[in-house]
Amino acid sequence: MSQFSSWALRSDTEPSAIRGEAAVVPWRSLTITMNGRPPQPPLVHNTVRGLLNKLTMARFDPISDKIIALVNTSESETGGRTLYEVVRLIFEAAANQEMFSEMYACLCGKVVEKISPNVGDDGILDFEGRPVSGGRLFRKHLINRCLEDFERSWAAKEDARIAKAAVEQNKDGSEGALHSDEYYAVQKSKRQGLGLIKFIGELFKLQMLTERVVHDFVKRLLGNVENPAEEEVEGLCKLLTTVGQDLDTPKASAHTSTSRASRRCP
Numbered sequence: 001m002s003q004f005s006s007w008a009l010r011s012d013t014e015p016s017a018i019r020g021e022a023a024v025v026p027w028r029s030l031t032i033t034m035n036g037r038p039p040q041p042p043l044v045h046n047t048v049r050g051l052l053n054k055l056t057m058a059r060f061d062p063i064s065d066k067i068i069a070l071v072n073t074s075e076s077e078t079g080g081r082t083l084y085e086v087v088r089l090i091f092e093a094a095a096n097q098e099m100f101s102e103m104y105a106c107l108c109g110k111v112v113e114k115i116s117p118n119v120g121d122d123g124i125l126d127f128e129g130r131p132v133s134g135g136r137l138f139r140k141h142l143i144n145r146c147l148e149d150f151e152r153s154w155a156a157k158e159d160a161r162i163a164k165a166a167v168e169q170n171k172d173g174s175e176g177a178l179h180s181d182e183y184y185a186v187q188k189s190k191r192q193g194l195g196l197i198k199f200i201g202e203l204f205k206l207q208m209l210t211e212r213v214v215h216d217f218v219k220r221l222l223g224n225v226e227n228p229a230e231e232e233v234e235g236l237c238k239l240l241t242t243v244g245q246d247l248d249t250p251k252a253s254a255h256t257s258t259s260r261a262s263r264r265c266p
Contacts, residue, residue: 044085052093064110072116080121087141094199095192105202106265153193197235201242
């Protein structure tokens, strides 16, 4: 029986109700790709985004199964294009919908378990020079994406600070400043940054990221201890409140496993 009933998240709220839902490609349209040929990029993008918009606690298993089935149609690919796009879209959804980050982390855990071992990428090799495939490849993409998106967010902070300064300087008591492009850019950057950090914490709690990786993020957020930026303090608080007692405990050393924590996921 699904353990979603024990989640703190609401099962009657859809992510698509919070973000405008993209056009959904009906799942039946994927049947044309199931004859040994991987789906084309536009079909992957539209279908996965549509499925992610429909993903809820109540429909976790059927929707996640469809996403995994699509990933597994890419067994004949040599560059891992489909899997990379799926990871990118999951991160995009998680960053934009912080309240569903635990659900998206559980989706990642299920993909690691259920992905075909024949899904590979000739461009990503292990220490013995062999292509990485299956769950190991997906987890590799997860780690890389965490680092890349965090670095990208870090680089965007300066732009956000400049935009915020412009908003503060142009405040004149009118509503114009609150509806300026600069204001929305600041708010979007902040929201996505906190969403990413929350998602990173949830991945760690489900044993998808190691303690060392999380400590690296903590160190980055503590880079300016004497005069920290507001968003860095908020990000650090978000990360520490998410991982809680799972960090720096004897159990944390076991966070190299790729199995899901059944107590958190269905």
